[in-house]
Amino acid sequence: MTHHTDLLIIGAGILGLSHAYAAAKRGLKVKVFERTATPLGASVRNFGQALVTGQPPGPMLDLARQSRDIWGQWAQLANLQLKRNGSYLFARTEAEEHLLEAFCAGRAEEYGYRVNLLQGAAMNDLYGGQFRHHRAALHGLDDQQLYSREALPALINYLCRELKVEFHFSTLVRDIEPGQLHSTAGSFRGEQIIVCSGHDYQTLLAEQIAELNPQICHLQMLRARPKVDLNLQHALLTGLSCVHYGAFADLPEAAPVQAQILRDVPHLHEHGIHLLISPTPYGELIIGDSHHYGSDPSPFNAEQVDNWMIELAEQTLGCQIQVVERWQGVYGSRGPGPFSFLRAADGVSVALMHTGVGMSVGPAMAERNITELWGEV
Missing domain, CATH: 3.30.9.10 (D-Amino Acid Oxidase, subunit A, domain 2)
Structure with a gap:
């Protein structure tokens, strides 16, 4: 069975959830696919530090400052614990x-x-x-701190409950093509597909990702x-x-x-x-x-x-x-920069972090990517 939606996201780590939020708040219909029953990758294994102070001047500092504001919004909307005392x-x-x-x-x-x-x-x-x-x-x-193991489930719950994001956990996406993905839960159609697969460089878009030499x-x-x-x-x-x-x-x-x-x-x-x-x-x-x-x-x-x-x-x-x-x-x-957003094919993109600061800059990075695809709210 094939189901239609606006955006299909592969990966429910911080990048996947950030893209889901940026799209869903625009009123777009979003589905997120995660191979495990709950996020188990970098986003829950970290310190939960969303640092502004350590970021270098330029794009990373700008993204960290914007992400700080987004985390503040999430703390209120999703009722997640966020220490904002630096x-x-x-x-x-x-x-x-x-x-x-x-x-x-x-x-x-x-x-x-x-x-x-x-x-x-x-x-x-x-x-x-x-x-x-x-x-x-x-x-x-300006530095913030959260408990990732609880913050991500709280954010997922908010996205599902309030923004009607549809999650497919314990679901492996085997293949993608423009406008469609094929998974263990069936095939799904969407206007855009964004791969947020963390350090998995082999399952999807392996050839395009390999060119980055991450x-x-x-x-x-x-x-x-x-x-x-x-x-x-x-x-x-x-x-x-x-x-x-x-x-x-x-x-x-x-x-x-x-x-x-x-x-x-x-x-x-x-x-x-x-x-x-x-x-x-x-x-x-x-x-x-x-x-x-x-x-x-x-x-x-x-x-x-x-x-x-x-x-x-x-x-x-x-x-x-x-x-x-x-x-x-x-x-x-260790990719070509601190992060990448590649247009792999028509309607197919991949978002990758090449440093360990996804919690610090990921929310704002996703906002920019969704704006690039759909425009301002």
């Missing part, structure tokens, strides 16, 4: 502190990043002095309980992230930080470890991560990498932690 990026060394000072004095002023730099007494007052062993903390006021990144992740009651309400980062995120990495003051990492802790650089910590609504912490790249994600985790992350987390938090869960994150990476 993040803290801790400087542990003099070089990291100088980098944050330079960022605040220069780029932050020029491009309007909403940040405060805490030093001295302000650091001592933060969380009752729990983090006074750090030199400084950059408070990114890779896959796999990450080691942890969920842990702190052994003291931190009541943490902010996402945390460390100076290690300064050489990873584009807002800081190309500043001249980043070079001494990178040199210090290579000299003192080369194993962190080798395994792409830069500590991130996100509180869950239940007093636990999501901790990570490492970065290993290739054409296929290895299924094997290294205990030593977890141990290094645990050590970093305990140093950052100033307390011991107890690990309660371990898993492997995975996302598409």
Whole structure:
């Protein structure tokens, strides 16, 4: 049986749901297809950090700011928990502190990043002095944090209930052609098809995606309980992230930080470890991560990498932690830019992220793509 609709979306991760929202709010009839019974890919394996502060000036910063507003709308519409009190990026060394000072004095002023730099007494007052062993903390006021495992189901429920998006879970899309897809739930017709298949580069549009030469990144992740009651309400980062995120990495003051990492802790650089910590609504912490790249994600985790992350987390938090869960994150990476939106054929497109910031920029990216296809609301 063939069914007609305006937009068919393959993938119910953050990109698929963002495209569904952008289209459905225009009154378009949307169907979403997901091969698993619930989203299990990058969008639920992450930290739930929607960062504005770390994005480099230009399109990524613009998308992150627009996405921040969309997340705020979703929090109200879908009743999902969203912490909007920002993040803290801790400087542990003099070089990291100088980098944050330079960022605040220069780029932050020029491009309007909403940040405060805490030093001295302000650091001592933060969380009752729990983090006074750090030199400084950059408070990114626009950064947001959510619990992905609950936020995505809440968003799906809203799209289904209020915007009448039709979901087909546990449904594999085997093939697509202009105006039609073929799945384990039957064949469906639609004016437009958008593939949002994450790091699956083989099932659909494999030849077109291969031209981008993308890779896959796999990450080691942890969920842990702190052994003291931190009541943490902010996402945390460390100076290690300064050489990873584009807002800081190309500043001249980043070079001494990178040199210090290579000299003192080369194993962190080798395994792409830069500590991130996100509180869950239940007093636990999501901790990570490492970065290993290739054409296929290895299924094997290294205990030593977890141990290094645990050590970093305990140093950052100033307390011991107890690990309660371990898993492997995975996302598409290292394409021709941070993201791609390809017109593969007439009425057939593919939306891909090539970095791990889909939660930060995906909602606005989808809005732009749907506007490109259908125009403004």
